Amino acid sequence: MLSPEENEVLCRVGAGTPMGELFRCFWLPAILSSEIEADGSPRRLRLLGEDMVAFRDSDGKVGILDAYCPHKLAPMFYGRNEECGLTCVYHGWKFDTDGACMELGNEPDGEDHKHRVKIRSYPVREIGNLVWIFMGDENNIADFPHLEWAHVDAEKSHVTRWLQRTNWAQGFEGEIDSSHISFLHRSMDNSLRGSAVGTSIAPPGIWDDAPELTLKETDYGFVYGARRRAGENLYYWRMTQCMLPIFNQIANDVFPRSGRCWVPVDDYNVMAFSYVYNADAPITQEQADILETGRSFPPLRDYVATELDDGYVIDTFISKNVRGNDYLIDRDVQTDGTYSGIFGLTNQDRAIQENMRSIPGIGPGKIADRSREYLMTADVPVITFRKIIIKMAMDLADKGIRPKAADDGSLYNVRAISAVTEIETFEELLEIHGAECLGTVTPAMAAE
Ligand code: FES
Ligand SMILES: [Fe+2]
CATH class of the missing domain: 2.102.10.10 (Rieske [2Fe-2S] iron-sulphur domain)
Structure with missing residues (x-):
């Protein structure tokens, strides 16, 4: 949980606010x-x-x-x-x-x-x-982030975006909430259980709803491992980076690599950018079709002008699943199809995150009232994220300390990994995959 004051620091992003100035460093x-x-x-x-x-x-x-x-x-x-x-x-x-x-x-x-x-x-x-x-001081422009997905050839990546009607942190926190995948995104078909619906985030058959989490802080934020039981002396590991302030990666098994960025629109809205890329090969038509038909992401054809609460209009991509139609939840599907009864990963996430209990007076979803939460061990990545990002914002506001990654984009040179392995501990896994996970290798970067 956060104090109301910390929650304000976390969520307010206008010019002159601690978090707003932190974002203006990147x-x-x-x-x-x-x-x-x-x-x-x-x-x-x-x-x-x-x-x-x-x-x-x-x-x-x-x-x-x-x-x-x-x-x-x-x-x-x-x-x-x-x-x-x-x-x-x-x-x-x-x-x-x-x-x-x-x-x-x-x-x-x-x-x-x-x-x-x-x-x-x-x-x-x-x-x-x-x-x-x-958007910050033009005399102090940030080093461009050395994100591998942003530097591969154009035909090897696919990016889309959509509006989520919550503060930025609410969306970002969903990305580092590993255990929700086993519930919100679950199929009721046991042969697919453990998989996110239709996208097979975990290999089929891996079935452990309570992953054990381990975490290591780094200069870009932190890397954490979620360990699920995958059989006799076998574990399914997902190692994921939280790259502050907005980037993350998803370890999944359909597309080689993917992730998202959460860019605040204002205090109550966030633009999610979702990327998929191959380091070595173009995105195939089949892969592009899956991305654009809405199974996981809002289809590109739903591009619309959208009015925000204060009357300003933005142009974005909007799913037809919105609060006003309860995200088209189908209770029959929920009985024996999917755990949520809502179609599509991002729709499932938005249905939950856009309707969380907010601080008083602003309506549901916009800024969750984090002073009322009851967090436990599964929430350690979220707790750590908040601690680090609030410290970064206050260090900048109070002491003028700039975030390291703003001046050294190479810190983002990392890869998420997933593996079914006999390796038991996070430390052992880091010894083997540390170069990828911690950013000590530099993937080839295209000229900027
Ligand atoms: S308002 Fe007069 S030219 Fe724009
Ligand atoms: Fe999710």
């Missing part, structure tokens, strides 16, 4: 590269409580600008994207991807005065099928 995924085309429609986004618009200019260069025109605060989203700039349609002020003013359409002496006008633009990079943003 490069963050913003949108998929595929969402914007040259001279095409801009996309509205909000990250860390700041409203923005992303577009790709005539030369293919990506810009992320303040959502509102500096003239009379009109929305830039309705602007014209043409001839290497985005023009506000209210009075014709035009800006390039760096935020410089190219034209003051309604000003008689616009050419003489345009140099005085600027719109806020954010540093961006396009890597790993994603547009990344840096």
Whole structure:
């Protein structure tokens, strides 16, 4: 459990808050590269409580600008994207991807005065099928994270994203909550028991609902191992990294490697980015089809403009399973099909996390009231995550200590592993797989 004050530190991400400033030390995924085309429609986004618009200019260069025109605060989203700039349609002020003013359409002496006008633009990079943003001090830009999945060739990875209506930590905590997989994502078909429905996160037949957890803190956060019994003197190990503040990896057996990132939209919403990649081979059509038909992830066709509680609209991918229809829970399926009766892994997660008891006055799900929890040994990774991230935020706020990974992206050079093995202890496993797990090897990185 957390005190109400600690919970506030954990969840509030606006500029000037301890956690908000911590996030502003890092490069963050913003949108998929595929969402914007040259001279095409801009996309509205909000990250860390700041409203923005992303577009790709005539030369293919990506810009992320303040959502509102500096003239009379009109929305830039309705602007014209043409001839290497985005023009506000209210009075014709035009800006390039760096935020410089190219034209003051309604000003008689616009050419003489345009140099005085600027719109806020954010540093961006396009890597790993994603547009990344840096929202902090431009004189102190972070080292780009050396995540293997972001640096493989474009055809070897697949990324999607969706909105979850909870604070960022609620989503991230689900990723390091290993034991929920055995329940929330369980099939009622015993031959599949232990597997996440349809995705076989664990090899079929492995059946241990109460994994033993061991954990080791590292410079990027921590690595932890979940050990399940898999037979006589045999264990199923999943070794997973918690790479603060937003990255994790999943040890699964269908796609070679996968994981997610949780980027705060504001205090009450988070954008989940889910990646899958092969280090050596392109993603096959069959794999892409599974990813895009919604079994595990919201299908890409459900891209919509979505209004947040305060009226701001963002563009994102939304599943048809939402709170208003109880995530289309099917009680017959729940009887003999799946444990939850809800279709799809992420829908199952959202159904739970978007409806947790919140702190008073803001409605369910948005910020879980962590002062009321009853945590036990299965929750050690979550407890550790909170302890480390709150300390990082307060060290930055109180002492100016920057997080190590912001200045050394190579700390993210790690791989999750899963194995059925006779090895009994976490320490022994780390001796064998330490290089992968702890980041002492450097996978080949494509040029950034
Ligand atoms: S408000 Fe944008 S040009 Fe006037
Ligand atoms: Fe889950």
